[in-house]
Every structure is written in structure tokens, then in C-alpha cells.
Amino acid sequence: MAVRVLHATRTDAAYVALQPVEPAAVRHTVLVDDAPGLLLLDYDAAGQLVGLEVLDATRHLPPALLAHAEQVEQLPHGRDLEVAGLLDDLCASLGICLPAAARQRIVTTHWETAEALAAAILLAEGFADPTRERGLYRAVLAAVARHRQGADVRARG
Numbered sequence: 001m002a003v004r005v006l007h008a009t010r011t012d013a014a015y016v017a018l019q020p021v022e023p024a025a026v027r028h029t030v031l032v033d034d035a036p037g038l039l040l041l042d043y044d045a046a047g048q049l050v051g052l053e054v055l056d057a058t059r060h061l062p063p064a065l066l067a068h069a070e071q072v073e074q075l076p077h078g079r080d081l082e083v084a085g086l087l088d089d090l091c092a093s094l095g096i097c098l099p100a101a102a103r104q105r106i107v108t109t110h111w112e113t114a115e116a117l118a119a120a121i122l123l124a125e126g127f128a129d130p131t132r133e134r135g136l137y138r139a140v141l142a143a144v145a146r147h148r149q150g151a152d153v154r155a156r157g
Helices: 063-067 083-094 100-108 114-125 134-156
Strands: 004-008 013-017 028-032 039-043 049-055 070-072
Touching: 004 063, 028 134, 049 114, 083 100, 083 114, 083 134, 100 114, 114 134
Parallel strands: 004 070
Antiparallel strands: 004 013, 013 049, 028 039, 039 049
């Protein structure tokens, strides 16, 4: 079986699908926060690793791998986030408390990727280039991953 590699060049995120799986089959996402780049591991209901997402892909993945990757606009995850709860958590934990209009826009938009959601949150907070705020950007991405894990547990419950 061939590994499928997707690369969203606009956000510089890559997804390596280790087996054919529908996005809805992802039951658990683990953030590997001690990796040089941000790495998210996706597992199915049986606990098998089905794919991994790498942010800052051009810096952390071999160029030959990305040269043969399927170029996409966004990575296809299809994982539903309870975004309002995430925003509440970010306000309490990181002090990122969005104005009502920005909060509503973020809550009502379907976010395909963690990095797109994190960037939108930081843009709404007033950062002109969210990825330049590396520490805060990683903290928001980590919160998104933790929130996904919680949503996965609730969905199975």
C-alpha cells in the first residue's frame, strides 16, 4: 500500500496518510510538542496510527517527499471542533479573549486545519503575522490539539 502525502503550500502543512481512511475515522489526535516542528499524530478507533500532520513542512520534511506530494488548498481532516469551548479555554489560559464579532466569525466558520484555526484566532487578536509569534502560535496549536482530543473522547463516549 502506498503512503499518500498531501501538502497545503499556503499554510505549509503536510499530511502523511499511512492508510486509506476517511477523515471521520480519526478518533484520537496526539500532539507531539517536543518535536522540532509541530507534529500531530492521528489514530483510528482501533488505536492504529493512520496519519500524521507536520506544520512548517518545508523546514521539517525531506524536499523529495514534498516534491512528490499532492498539492492541496487545505488538509482534509473533517474533525469537528467545539470552537466556542476552545475560545473560552484560550481566553482563560492564554488571555486571548476575542471581541464578540470576531468570536462569532471564528465559531461559525468550518476550519479544515488546526493551523488555519490558530492563525485566524491570532489574526483576530491583532497579530499581523501569527506565525511570527512562534511561542504563542504553538501554544494555540497545542490548545487546538488538546481540544480535539477532548472532543474525540466525548464523541466516543
